[in-house]
Amino acid sequence: IPRYFLMCLGYMSFGFLLGVWIRRTGIALFLYFSYVMFLELILRWVVHLKLFEHKTMQFYPLNAIEDLVPIPISDVAESFEKQFDFNFFLSPGEAVIASSIYISLFLFLAYRLLERKDL
Structure with a gap:
């Protein structure tokens, strides 16, 4: 439950x-959904699969947040890890x-933006 709370707090x-x-x-909303669904995946693909392979591709913001709660089909990823020696x-x-x-x-940047902008 604490990791799920942290995941929800991260998305919010x-x-x-x-x-x-x-x-x-x-x-x-458009930028949020496009970043979650497309931009982060494209950025990971371009930077880490085309330029260099490294474990840092797992540390992108929303990827790290979504890894807090395990997914139900993790056995597929575990078999991939054993076969290719790479952990998702x-x-x-x-x-x-x-x-x-x-x-x-995120909260620090939002606070700084709120201080500077006149809402």
């Missing part, structure tokens, strides 16, 4: 940052630390 803090930064509801998921400790850092960063 990222959405809050985008909402404060953009201030237009439709554009902020962060360990729970790594995910908690990375997510806490990202949540703090």
Whole structure:
């Protein structure tokens, strides 16, 4: 339950940052969903599969946040890990630390934006 709470807090803090930064509801929602579904995946593919392979591809903000709660079909990923010697998921400790850092960063940036902008 604590990791699920941290995951929800991470998604909400990222959405809050985008909402404060953009201030237009439709554009902020579009940017949020496009980042979650497309932009982070494309960025990981371009940077880590085309330029260099490294474990840092697992530490992108929303990937680290979604690795807090295990998925039900993790046996497929475990068989892939055994076959290709590559792990898709962060360990729970790594995910908690990375997510806490990202949540703090998102909230700090949103606070700084709120201080500077006149709402």
